Amino acid sequence: MKVNYADIVISAASKKQYPKAPIPEIALAGRSNVGKSSFINKMIQRKNLARTSSKPGKTQTLNFYIINDLFHFVDVPGYGYAKVSKKERAKWGEMMEEYFSEREQLRATALIIDSRHKPTEDDVIMYNYLKHFGLPVMVIATKLDKLKKSQKHKQLKTIQEVLEMEEEDTLIPFSSETGEGKELAWKTMLAHLNM
Numbered sequence: 001m002k003v004n005y006a007d008i009v010i011s012a013a014s015k016k017q018y019p020k021a022p023i024p025e026i027a028l029a030g031r032s033n034v035g036k037s038s039f040i041n042k043m044i045q046r047k048n049l050a051r052t053s054s055k056p057g058k059t060q061t062l063n064f065y066i067i068n069d070l071f072h073f074v075d076v077p078g079y080g081y082a083k084v085s086k087k088e089r090a091k092w093g094e095m096m097e098e099y100f101s102e103r104e105q106l107r108a109t110a111l112i113i114d115s116r117h118k119p120t121e122d123d124v125i126m127y128n129y130l131k132h133f134g135l136p137v138m139v140i141a142t143k144l145d146k147l148k149k150s151q152k153h154k155q156l157k158t159i160q161e162v163l164e165m166e167e168e169d170t171l172i173p174f175s176s177e178t179g180e181g182k183e184l185a186w187k188t189m190l191a192h193l194n195m
């Protein structure tokens with residue numbers, strides 16, 4: 001997929017700010033700092049359109065990006081950051097529910113997982129949460145460049161097993177550093193978008 005045009009549409013704090021254009025969407029979920037924004041940037045070949053940060057737990061908005069006027073990427077706020085108040089956590093939950101339960105044009109999700117580690121309890125909860133909405137989940141095992149070649153197979157198998165991934169879901173080994181997995185990610189996304 002050649003991306004000729006990509007831009008941020010809005011950082012939405014609530015439903016009324018979601019873009020109205022009825023174009024299909026792919027949402028990205030994952031722990032804070034796992035590499036969601038880097039994934040978007042790599043896929044669309046832009047250095048820093050989706051803001052990456054070394055400080056976790058920052059984004060508390062749904063960031064909508066338009067790609068080639070064809071579809072939206074939605075960068076969803078991350079989870080699993082310890083230093084978050086109860087109140088903020090509750091707000092995050094409401095934000096997720098409001099988006100995932102009601103967004104008609106949402107076609108699939110990408111759950112970004114750190115390939116170096118066993119999925120966390122929160123990762124498992126998130127996978128099941130997305131499946132409960134009947135959504136296809138592409139599991140992106142990112143930061144693959146940080147693994148030794150000999151570890152890759154075992155780590156990928158662990159991810160698949162711990163998440164108890166369903167048949168329809170694709171596991172995609174990925175690195176935003178090297179671009180490994182980009183082709184499979186595009187192929188899978190375009191299939192979900194019916195393009």
Ligand SMILES: Nc1nc2c(ncn2[C@@H]2O[C@H](COP(=O)(O)OP(=O)(O)O)[C@@H](O)[C@H]2O)c(=O)[nH]1
Nearest residue numbers: 032033034035036037038052053143175176177
């Ligand atoms: N080596 C390596 N670093 C990555 C990769 N993806 C993300 N990072 C780094 O991980 C940190 C967090 O990335 P970011 O995309 O901001 O995570 P987000 O909070 O999920 O959006 C940044 O320092 C990135 O440079 C990857 O595939 N390989």
Ligand SMILES: [Mg+2]
Nearest residue numbers: 036037051052
């Ligand atoms: Mg981010």
